[in-house]
Amino acid sequence: MTLTSFGPANRIKRVAETHPLTWRLRDDGEAVWLDEYQAKNGYAAARKAFADMAQDDIVQTVKDSGLKGRGGAGFPTGVKWGLMPKDESINIRYLLCNADEMEPNTWKDRMLMEQLPHLLIEGMLISARALKTYRGYIFLRGEYTTAAKHLNRAVEEAKAAGLLGKNILGSGFDFELFVHTGAGRYICGEETALINSLEGRRANPRSKPPFPAAVGVWGKPTCVNNVETLCNVPAIIADGVDWYKSLAREGSEDMGTKLMGFSGKVKNPGLWELPFGVTGRELFEEYAGGMRDGYKLKCWQPGGAGTGFLLPEHLDAQMYAGGIAKVGTRMGTGLAMAVDDSVNMVSLLRNMEEFFSRESCGFCTPCRDGLPWSVKLLRAIENGEGQAGDIETLLGLVGFLGPGKTFCAHAPGAVEPLGSAIKYFRHEFEAGIAPTSAVVPPLAKPIVVGA
Incomplete structure (x- = not known):
């Protein structure tokens, strides 16, 4: 992956007036x-x-x-x-x-x-x-x-x-x-x-x-x-x-420019300095070049692993904090990741939650115990061994580890992608529930993510 601030085909000239x-x-x-x-x-x-x-x-x-x-x-x-x-x-x-x-x-x-x-x-x-x-x-x-x-x-x-x-x-x-x-x-x-x-x-x-x-x-x-x-x-x-x-696009509440990027199976993964307010579609299609041949965009994250997943129809959101908030997540670092249609969301989330669980400092109980619990449930679902009620338990964890429930923002960031993945791709999680599994009482009343 190249570290570059050029646009497609190097068509943008970087000058002090527009690319500080x-x-x-x-x-x-x-x-x-x-x-x-x-x-x-x-x-x-x-x-x-x-x-x-x-x-x-x-x-x-x-x-x-x-x-x-x-x-x-x-x-x-x-x-x-x-x-x-x-x-x-x-x-x-x-x-x-x-x-x-x-x-x-x-x-x-x-x-x-x-x-x-x-x-x-x-x-x-x-x-x-x-x-x-x-x-x-x-x-x-x-x-x-x-x-x-x-x-x-x-x-x-x-x-x-x-x-x-x-x-x-x-x-x-x-x-x-x-x-x-x-x-x-x-x-x-x-x-x-x-x-x-x-x-x-x-x-x-x-x-x-x-x-x-x-x-x-x-x-x-x-x-x-x-x-x-x-x-x-x-x-x-x-x-x-x-x-x-004056550098920001009309409609943006954030000022200046931002280093933004796209990774994943896109044609031109990279990093560009762009004005706040460009749309996700412009970033994805004009700069990242869209998906590689043979792949289709399934979903994307706008700014790092700790931000929620968005669907292709959300690409028209403006890339600034308020613009991304309108479609249900955070701007984060501004470096997006494209998820292609070959990726199983349960496996992706299991991988993410393993990372976040490992990186927890262990200071507060919700984060220390809740993240490993999510990993255990996701691993079972990934292997087709999930039990009835596991998805509701995961959604309960999303709520119990959310903003204001833990000592710092680590756990809320860790569960935000999990909640959004279940919201948009619940059928992939349901596919991992064993058909003969016993009904297990959920952690708490199910939390409707994004309601």
Whole structure:
């Protein structure tokens, strides 16, 4: 699979005015190092932020831009920044970049870190200036070895150029940046679990409040942002709020552009920078090229394994948080997966729930016990050994592990695809119920998904 921001037949020219994240990419896929990055206007936004903007003005600009988190939750970035304490006596603060990208079918942050490492560093530098943080960490998925190598080289280049370290750009502002590779846990994508892991603790989510802005790394104020989120900051500072908002399609409530992609048995799997508000059909047909010959689209997920399945008729939904919510699920990471007509949904869900069950931190009972229970039931149904009432029990688990029922969002994300799969393809689950099975009382009153 290629990591590219080109459209079909390379028909879209990437320029700064329309592709703020990807216009600097090299056609050969090699990393853009410091000299080339600066030749392409790199660090100009950082120089502007340091020379011409007060720290609070940077925060307000990001807030006015409408930038939202690109990791999946979609929380307004400027609002999150505004939660950091204003007390100047608190001189130890941290900025964390969540680069743990372990969502299945998602690889957008990997492309940015491998090919444009200085874009992330510039975004963190501006953010650190705005938030008055003196130290930053890029918490990186351990399997991303190439990204780690490229980020470490880029950090050293930036230090040598006076863009990191002491008295940056003669401003008197100090900022140190470190690349920290994790041990490979999905739960580290949750910001407080990430903080615990960074401190050397078990990667369990923390109770909130207090939120990291008040009590974060080593008890100090901390802001955690996703890779793609931070990479949007330089363009917003350089070109302004009105320009950034103008990038999105009409009807979209989310501003700017988004790295979107399609995997599965499509003709042109890949990754593209597109304006918020494009339709799923445009992404699927014009960019991914539709299904390969001999395959038919059965269903699709809009943004990672933790989002619900949608049918082909839902492709006309606009790709932004509210647009996808209208058809019953979440935008997630924006990297879609096509499921072809040869796939059995019970087998697919068994595979997914095994992953989510394995990656549970085990802290709360619904997640720790409920996900393995779903795997046991799905495995029986997959083998044709399901019992009457198993589907109702699975739907009961979807409800008991849903939003607000568990300590963090891991379990709700894990069962969302399960609920939608039963909703749209119940007959495939029913086919795995043994004809002579005894009636087993369901877990609870059946929950009608999507009612």
